[in-house]
Amino acid sequence: MGELLGVAVLGAGHMGADHIRRLDRVVSGARVVAVADPDRDRAEEAVGGIEGVLVNDDPLAALDAPGVRAVLIASPGPAHEEALLAAFDRGLPVLCEKPMVPESDGALRVVEAEARLGRRLAQIGFMRRYDAGYLELKSLLDGGRLGRPLMLHCTHRNVSSPPGFTSAMLVNSSVSHEIDAARWLLGQELTAVTVLRPASSSGAPEGLQDPQFVLFETERGALVDVEVFVNCGFGYQVRCEAVGEAGSARIGEEHGTVVTARGAASAPVPQDYLVRFAAAYDREVQSWVDATRRGRVTGPSAWDGYASSVAAEAGVRSLENGGRVGITLAARPALYAENGGDGAR
Amino acid sequence: MGELLGVAVLGAGHMGADHIRRLDRVVSGARVVAVADPDRDRAEEAVGGIEGVLVNDDPLAALDAPGVRAVLIASPGPAHEEALLAAFDRGLPVLCEKPMVPESDGALRVVEAEARLGRRLAQIGFMRRYDAGYLELKSLLDGGRLGRPLMLHCTHRNVSSPPGFTSAMLVNSSVSHEIDAARWLLGQELTAVTVLRPASSSGAPEGLQDPQFVLFETERGALVDVEVFVNCGFGYQVRCEAVGEAGSARIGEEHGTVVTARGAASAPVPQDYLVRFAAAYDREVQSWVDATRRGRVTGPSAWDGYASSVAAEAGVRSLENGGRVGITLAARPALYAENGGDGAR
Amino acid sequence: MGELLGVAVLGAGHMGADHIRRLDRVVSGARVVAVADPDRDRAEEAVGGIEGVLVNDDPLAALDAPGVRAVLIASPGPAHEEALLAAFDRGLPVLCEKPMVPESDGALRVVEAEARLGRRLAQIGFMRRYDAGYLELKSLLDGGRLGRPLMLHCTHRNVSSPPGFTSAMLVNSSVSHEIDAARWLLGQELTAVTVLRPASSSGAPEGLQDPQFVLFETERGALVDVEVFVNCGFGYQVRCEAVGEAGSARIGEEHGTVVTARGAASAPVPQDYLVRFAAAYDREVQSWVDATRRGRVTGPSAWDGYASSVAAEAGVRSLENGGRVGITLAARPALYAENGGDGAR
Amino acid sequence: MGELLGVAVLGAGHMGADHIRRLDRVVSGARVVAVADPDRDRAEEAVGGIEGVLVNDDPLAALDAPGVRAVLIASPGPAHEEALLAAFDRGLPVLCEKPMVPESDGALRVVEAEARLGRRLAQIGFMRRYDAGYLELKSLLDGGRLGRPLMLHCTHRNVSSPPGFTSAMLVNSSVSHEIDAARWLLGQELTAVTVLRPASSSGAPEGLQDPQFVLFETERGALVDVEVFVNCGFGYQVRCEAVGEAGSARIGEEHGTVVTARGAASAPVPQDYLVRFAAAYDREVQSWVDATRRGRVTGPSAWDGYASSVAAEAGVRSLENGGRVGITLAARPALYAENGGDGAR
Structure with a gap:
């Protein structure tokens, strides 16, 4: 070339x-x-x-x-x-x-x-969008095998958060991956967000609201829930289940080598996103x-970057003030027409 | 005997x-x-x-x-x-x-x-409370292996709903199982409920709000979410993941016989609760x-039956009016002291 | 009744x-x-x-x-x-x-x-023949979903052998289960057996040939291999994969509750046959x-008991003398005609 | 660089x-x-x-x-x-x-x-040697987590064989991968081979002995069995279980995306080695x-290529003449000393 x-x-x-x-x-x-x-x-x-x-x-x-x-x-x-x-x-x-x-x-x-x-x-x-699992999920959704999508259940867990990580960063840094993934998988913009605050883990630094449970609504009525837990302690785990009218599909389950020893069958959980998402x-x-x-x-595209920012900001407002916060985007420039924003393959 | x-x-x-x-x-x-x-x-x-x-x-x-x-x-x-x-x-x-x-x-x-x-x-x-999977989950939670419980993620899916099934029945009939399971697994009473309404599946009868996404809060801050989807079409599927400070555990994954044929490895999904829960x-x-x-x-106990009714009624109010509805129980009679209400083994 | x-x-x-x-x-x-x-x-x-x-x-x-x-x-x-x-x-x-x-x-x-x-x-x-997994495998084979059976791959592992367990008992006590299961699953009599001797595990008692690898041939040319390892140390594990012309099916994989903690996703392996086969x-x-x-x-039937004894005796001869040993049964009395010997359901 | x-x-x-x-x-x-x-x-x-x-x-x-x-x-x-x-x-x-x-x-x-x-x-x-699963298995064996290796159970299945594929080619073309993998995983030379002939699948071309079941013995007494089935019809499937004194590990299980639809949970089986082993x-x-x-x-190394040829030739003799055939290598030149032949990482 x-x-x-x-x-x-x-x-x-x-x-x-x-x-x-x-x-x-x-x-x-x-x-x-x-x-x-x-x-x-x-x-x-x-x-x-x-x-x-x-x-x-x-x-x-x-x-x-x-x-x-x-x-x-x-x-x-x-x-x-x-x-x-x-x-x-x-x-x-x-x-x-x-x-x-x-x-x-x-x-x-x-x-x-x-x-x-x-x-x-x-x-x-x-x-x-370049991960083999997400690509397969996208292909299943676009191919219609699962029917019209109704819900996404997402899990995003890290072993521990770096120094200085704030409660807002769970939403606008960690969950921003799910924000983009949901928009891309569903082909829909997000319209509202609600952040719930379960009891914080004693494994989280003092003052950090961790885990959080984040709910997004989309323009055609799908519901996206995200457990984000950045001090879960046991590994780096990203899972997503898409539930459609005709079936569901899950990615990110544990797999790979199965070792049987000392009373248990076990598979390793990666500890790091650079390992999990290297490919x-x-x-x-x-x-x-x-x-x-x-x-x-x-x-x-830049539009995807912008839409993610807006949703993340709304999420932080929900985290701070409680309740549901609407998500409103500016008019979408013609350059970013829907059929132009993908192309991950 | x-x-x-x-x-x-x-x-x-x-x-x-x-x-x-x-x-x-x-x-x-x-x-x-x-x-x-x-x-x-x-x-x-x-x-x-x-x-x-x-x-x-x-x-x-x-x-x-x-x-x-x-x-x-x-x-x-x-x-x-x-x-x-x-x-x-x-x-x-x-x-x-x-x-x-x-x-x-x-x-x-x-x-x-x-x-x-x-x-x-x-x-x-x-x-x-008598299912092998739930018993194992209860044992893991009580034994402390997962640490203090923070969240339960539940899925409750049926192939199709019987005639006359109403939107309220998803909450007060289907989810009543999760209401009791959550109280029992966590050893905590529920304090509030919010029912969310994703787009209804076209596979559901006209007028039925199906699926629903139900959120419960508990007295010590745990969060319980339940996807209830009674016209999912593909099988009867009950899953529960408990997320604690030290680890998570899931039950109800597909397993049993794995058949490999025509390009896929597959495991059957039961079609009925009498099959899934026969034992x-x-x-x-x-x-x-x-x-x-x-x-x-x-x-x-009867207390468990009562507490379940109160939570289900609150859930129906949330479904009908939207928003979060508090759950308040009467004073608990001494007969139902906490250490007397279990005994499933 | x-x-x-x-x-x-x-x-x-x-x-x-x-x-x-x-x-x-x-x-x-x-x-x-x-x-x-x-x-x-x-x-x-x-x-x-x-x-x-x-x-x-x-x-x-x-x-x-x-x-x-x-x-x-x-x-x-x-x-x-x-x-x-x-x-x-x-x-x-x-x-x-x-x-x-x-x-x-x-x-x-x-x-x-x-x-x-x-x-x-x-x-x-x-x-x-009464285990849910074997019943499902039998049903898959009889229903033709896997096509004509060509091979069975079997694994039979125990944590440790009881005192006095001899090398012959791996064949005539442990493997006798696989002998009957193979005859029943395939609906065929066994015609020859070869017992191979891998290096013995240092976890086995002095003088015990453990593990062994046992090969059976059947009257219509199917091949049955059995790993029997009675001091494997990690659990009681019985698996069977049937390979047919149209597909394969496996039973006995680890499953049930999946716990994720400390860097691994794990499922328990039962330690005992009374647990694994209680139902x-x-x-x-x-x-x-x-x-x-x-x-x-x-x-x-008694015929099944007899056929199992003959195969086990031949297996012991192969273990002791090496090489392949033929399996010959007496004439089958009419009482035990093929369609009368099953009825496990 | x-x-x-x-x-x-x-x-x-x-x-x-x-x-x-x-x-x-x-x-x-x-x-x-x-x-x-x-x-x-x-x-x-x-x-x-x-x-x-x-x-x-x-x-x-x-x-x-x-x-x-x-x-x-x-x-x-x-x-x-x-x-x-x-x-x-x-x-x-x-x-x-x-x-x-x-x-x-x-x-x-x-x-x-x-x-x-x-x-x-x-x-x-x-x-x-460059596949993620095999690399992990090698690492488990070398790290001692499974104890001394006693057996390898291998499966090698293709959807269908290309025109002109002969019975000998199942051994010297297909199984040659397992020959090298076994030598590499175990760090041992092979000493004998026996090829068994189950009934051929009706899905195999006329005259082709397919499947075959190949047994290798190694210099320190490990046993390696290989099911090779090149017209299995359902997919390309390469699995390996290493059984050691302290535990077992399996690679090549089906995994990735799990789809639940129409009564089954299923995962795709790749159809081709270029897909399965692309990475x-x-x-x-x-x-x-x-x-x-x-x-x-x-x-x-070239020594690995040579050792593989010798084992494959012995396998073909066992296939053609029946029985066990010894495997004898020439003296190993110093250039190929054991600690020099690896380096896959």
Whole structure:
């Protein structure tokens, strides 16, 4: 497919370093040509021995480095809006980690900027759309085998939350994956959210409301419930059951190797999303590289990033004030017509 | 264990006929000595060729038949209160099918009557407490292996609803099983209920709100959610996942024989509660017979029947009016002290 | 169904005591009227407080006790032949624990004696035919869903072997269950056996060949392999996969409650056959009581007991001498025509 | 990691074309620079639009093409020996599809040639060593969690066999995967083989012995049984259970999405090895590319290819003549010392 795609990576933290490695070692057809991070040492370390990479502490300089034909944004969320708009200015295709922009106002500005351009440049990093299980569930729903979808039951559990994790982050960081997955699986926008507060686990840090139970309603009456429990202690577990008029389908059950020893048959539960979703991350970035090299933009759009922000904000309001909170989106620009937002395959 | 326990069975419908067969053919230590049903032919048919059974159309006459030492009530719910009080008057132990009494006022009168007697005579037919899966879940919760319970996720699906099934009956008939199971598993009373209305399935009869999603809160902050879907089409499926601070446990997953043929590995889903819970019904009635012959009363109490009625009534109000409805119980008589209401084993 | 069936139980050891309890407490329609055991104290203890039971140290006296209408033989194998012939002399229906008679010569004498009577009196205790999983597998095979059967893969594992267990007993005691199950599932006689000797586990007692891998051939070319491993350490596990021309089916996989905690999803493995097959034992004895009260004999026949002995003897020869050993049966008496030997339901 | 690895691919059939696509689109760090196939049109088609590839009908010319730094051999088995020796002459690292060389004489010549070189150049295409399930099983065995291994129970099923597939090919083509997997998992050489012939399925072509049941013995007394059934009709299914002194572990169970509809819970069975093992193929080739670029050779060695040939030949003799056939290997050159033959990770 001709020349390798030169990529500038913004942000060399946990996620950014993993993407640099992925572009260099896992994904075909791409090469890292520039990396920017305010912490230049961290950027150098993430680059490791890869030849020909320009390391910088200024993201805009990285965008303008020689050979840059696409941008991967893995910097902290508050830096995304500026980086996205800069990429748009330069006509560079971009893969932007979630959240696209933390606040829905900023997210809407990105949508409007891209709509003004009149063509899509941004793919948002909702990588569950690239997970084999979710892809199969999507295919079952779209193929009609389950009938019209009525409910999604979702579980999202982490071993423990990182320092500084707040009650609001269970909604706007953890559940944002389910927000996008529900919109994508159902092909419907969300219209309201209610966050319930069960007793907090004694395993959660003082003051953290964990677990939470989040209910979304959709425009055609489906109900989505999410247990989010980020200090469950036993593993990283993401499950989803779609219930339709004709049947149900579940993904994310424990499986793989079954060991029988000392009175029990057991299967390991992964401890980490990078393990559970390693293949999805690879597939996501490979899809983006392949599409970009062909001059196309597919995958989750800026509209998906915006819709997720709005729903997450409403969720936080429900968490804080109690009760049901409506979710209202701005008018959807023609650029993001329904049949254009998918393309995960 | 000496003489067989002579049992009068009130009601010879679907459930009553099944219990007559069970007492005669499955359960040891008991024999049917009287059967009453307003439809005498139906009663005769249910008795079949069993020798020495007095058939009557008057339930009170059946209670007074020679040899009656215990009563099994399987008549329609509205007849239960009178039958229970008559059994109490005669000092007869009774196994009463659920609902104990449909309205909570009547249920409370039964509780008060038994409390006045000062000893338990009634066991209520919440047979899930006798299912191997629920017993194991109870044992895991009581043994502390899962830590303090935070949530129960329940699924209750039937192939199709019988004629005349109303939206309220999803709550006060179907979900009443989950109401009792949640109280028993958690050892906590319920304090509020919210019934949500997803889009109804086109497979449900016109006008029926099916599925429903029911949320209960408990006195120590646990959250119980129940998907009830009585026209799911594919099978009878009862599942429950308990989520605690230290782990989760699920029962009711598909299992048993796995057939691999024509591109799929599959396991059958039972189509009927009599199939799924056959062993639980047997164990329930056997437990009652064994205890009664020893002069004891164990199992779900009249208090459990009353508490279930109150929660179901609140659920129906939430279904009809929307929003969260509090659940308030009368003072608990000393007869039903917490450590006396279990005894399922 | 009229009067209770009076049963004499011969043998009050582990299995006999369990059957006495079962007849008294679990099975309807029967009562224990006589128990015989050379150790009279053991017999008294097994009877416990059951009223009206004659306890004796002479099995023949027990058969002649008043009210005896049927016999359950649970004495040691070498005592079975005499007891069976005595029951035949008295025209008493009998449920005889496996092995029917340890040596095939004696087993054949039992078959011939019953054939001379011209009617079946004996049901042999191959209780796997009453296990829900095996019944479902039989139904799948007979219903043709798997096509013509080509192979059975069997696993038979115990936590540890009792004292005095010999290498031959893995074949003629443990595998005798698979011998009968294979004959019953396939509806074919076995024609040859080969016993292979993998390295013995260091968990097995000194000198015991454990595990063994046993191969049976059948008259229509099916192959049956059995891993028998009686010191596997982790649990009691009985599995069977039938492979047919159109599909395969497996029973005995781990299932039931799934617990997720500390990095693994696990399901318990039973530690004991009385736990794993409790319901099958109940169903077996209930079937026998029901049939006997109706004057019928169903279930595994003396022919099945004989055929099992012959196959087990051949297996022991293969174990001791190596190589393949043919299995040849005597002519099958008309009494045991193929359509008469089943009736497990 | 510097310059891309230039690869010559020999053979542009089914497997070769798939590897060309993989090197170009999936694997990072490599590029295809030459392709040789006697059918030049087929080679052109496999190359598709990839730029800068020299297409040739002469394999030796392809090896000498500019930029070739490594060779992937995917030509038919009989052409492998010459190609391997030519690669050795040129000092080129090579990834050679299985079978390395169909006859064990030729396989031994390859081993001897590489041993004379004094360094490893060849990695053999036993891709199960790169499957996530097998890797986990290997890790469990090596980590000691299962104790000393005693038995492997293997299942290898295909939907249907291609035209021209012979009874011998079930052993030397299909089972050759299990031959290598058993040697690798156990870390032991095989010492004998017995092939048993159950009744053939009516779904198999006339004259084909299908299924077969193959037994291997190993140098330290483990037993390996393999059901190979290449016209099972229902799917592609590869399973392996390792039974050790302390526990057992199974891989290849059905899992993934569980769909509940119309009375059954079902999970799809893949129909094809390219689906089931897609990730393993990717991982295999990526490992080879990575190692080669670092000047290292890891993965299955020529010795593994040779040992597999010898075992397969013995298996075919057992199939044809019946009975047990010993497996004897030539002396193992020092180059292939036990601790050097692994390196799958």
